Amino acid sequence: MTTHTDLNQTLFERAKHVIPGGVNSPVRAFRAVGGTPRFISRAQGAYIWDANGQKYIDYIGSWGPMILGHGHPAVVEAVQKAVLEGFSYGAPTEREVELAEEILKIMPSMDMVRLVSSGTEAGMSAIRLARGATGRKTILKFEGCYHGHADALLVKAGSGLATFGNPTSAGVPPEVVQHTMVLEYNNVEQIEAAFAEHGQEIACIIIEPIAGNMNFVRASVPFMKRCRELCTANGALLILDEVMTGFRVALGGAQSVYAKAIPGFEPDITVMGKVIGGGMPLAAFGAKRAVMEHLAPLGGVYQAGTLSGNPIATACGLATLKEISKPGFYDELGRKTQSLISGLKSAAAAEGVAFSGDSQGGMMGFFLLDTLPSTYKEVMTTDGAKFNQLFHGLLDRGVYIAPALYEAGFVSAAHTDEDIAASVAAAHDIFKSL
Numbered sequence: 001m002t003t004h005t006d007l008n009q010t011l012f013e014r015a016k017h018v019i020p021g022g023v024n025s026p027v028r029a030f031r032a033v034g035g036t037p038r039f040i041s042r043a044q045g046a047y048i049w050d051a052n053g054q055k056y057i058d059y060i061g062s063w064g065p066m067i068l069g070h071g072h073p074a075v076v077e078a079v080q081k082a083v084l085e086g087f088s089y090g091a092p093t094e095r096e097v098e099l100a101e102e103i104l105k106i107m108p109s110m111d112m113v114r115l116v117s118s119g120t121e122a123g124m125s126a127i128r129l130a131r132g133a134t135g136r137k138t139i140l141k142f143e144g145c146y147h148g149h150a151d152a153l154l155v156k157a158g159s160g161l162a163t164f165g166n167p168t169s170a171g172v173p174p175e176v177v178q179h180t181m182v183l184e185y186n187n188v189e190q191i192e193a194a195f196a197e198h199g200q201e202i203a204c205i206i207i208e209p210i211a212g213n214m215n216f217v218r219a220s221v222p223f224m225k226r227c228r229e230l231c232t233a234n235g236a237l238l239i240l241d242e243v244m245t246g247f248r249v250a251l252g253g254a255q256s257v258y259a260k261a262i263p264g265f266e267p268d269i270t271v272m273g274k275v276i277g278g279g280m281p282l283a284a285f286g287a288k289r290a291v292m293e294h295l296a297p298l299g300g301v302y303q304a305g306t307l308s309g310n311p312i313a314t315a316c317g318l319a320t321l322k323e324i325s326k327p328g329f330y331d332e333l334g335r336k337t338q339s340l341i342s343g344l345k346s347a348a349a350a351e352g353v354a355f356s357g358d359s360q361g362g363m364m365g366f367f368l369l370d371t372l373p374s375t376y377k378e379v380m381t382t383d384g385a386k387f388n389q390l391f392h393g394l395l396d397r398g399v400y401i402a403p404a405l406y407e408a409g410f411v412s413a414a415h416t417d418e419d420i421a422a423s424v425a426a427a428h429d430i431f432k433s434l
């Protein structure tokens with residue numbers, strides 16, 4: 001180990017005394033890969049610096065939000081201006097309306113949105129809305145998909161047909177997840193069987209269209225198409241959790257990507273977060289008017305938040321959306337992300353390392369496997385020890401990727417071709433000894 005971990009280590013020891021595991025979100029603790037988490041002291045553009053002043057090329061980007069890179073001047077200016085006008089009022093503001101209008105312009109599947117403060121809150125509220133709007137209890141989710149840590153969604157379960165899940169977390173009573181059905185991702189037969197048996201009880205399917213919480217696994221087009229058809233035929237709602245993919249894989253989110261392959265494709269409810277806040281706590285969920293009118297104060301589904309639509313967060317989100325809406329933004333971002341994945345593929349091939357990778361817009365994933373996986377079970381066949389060697393090798397060479405093999409990666413508009421070339425060269429160096 002080089003000396004640069006020292007101040008990170010000191011901070012980690014201090015942190016562990018006062019914060020469980022030393023972190024405020026578990027994956028930050030480096031448990032999967034071992035070693036000391038880097039305590040970040042600042043960030044600019046595509047780079048972050050740790051407590052020792054060590055610089056890294058950042059492919060986490062706060063787990064997705066920082067699509068413009070860190071400290072984009074237009075976003076900083078908007079936030080600074082907003083701060084001077086007050087932090088929070090607990091009353092409506094014009095900026096919330098503007099942000100809602102902007103989101104609806106970009107994603108035409110929705111007529112109305114409600115702003116909240118985290119993806120967890122948005123996912124949890126979307127489920128309540130789906131149950132309230134349909135008057136049904138059962139929710140259907142897929143193994144390997146994460147929708148925030150609301151009780152009813154904290155179920156991973158086995159891959160058995162139509163398995164009603166067991167809670168994945170202590171503190172979630174089985175009764176709370178007894179209406180959560182967990183099926184295998186990309187398994188058409190299982191969703192058909194579930195609807196054949198329980199069709200009239202299912203309130204919704206909730207799905208990550210490109211699953212970024214098992215690295216990067218696309219829902220196949222036939223699978224997504226069948227999810228849509230079965231929901232429509234059975235009066236269930238299709239919820240696309242686009243917290244990660246929204247404004248990230250394309251301006252219009254993954255739904256715009258699937259609409260190209262499935263004519264007329266639209267979700268009933270969309271869950272958003274990450275990029276729409278540009279790094280501030282902001283998330284949202286939206287749907288057609290008839291569904292959204294079930295929400296309080298119009299309807300009987302309760303949902304509220306002291307800091308919802310926060311004036312600084314909405315300023316940050318609006319400024320971010322303005323930048324990413326510029327013509328050609330996703331072409332350039334997608335090109336860079338693709339060049340990183342293809343560079344890594346070539347480097348791995350040159351060294352005879354099993355490797356597969358995929359990307360869409362500014363979201364990417366790679367596996368130390370010969371072919372891309374399509375289910376959680378397949379993702380989990382990745383060699384963890386080899387991934388850890390790659391992770392630490394990259395970190396030592398100033399390249400910061402997610403500290404777990406089941407996480408997606410993110411490229412920002414601030415990453416240069418030189419950053420990408422340097423990252424590929426660092427990986428190539430490690431592939432030699434993998």
Ligand SMILES: *Cc1c(COP(=O)(O)O)cnc(C)c1O
Nearest residue numbers: 118119120146147148241243244
């Ligand atoms: C990150 C994420 C969430 C949870 O969002 P938080 O803001 O962390 O609560 C939900 N769904 C998906 C798909 C995510 O990637």
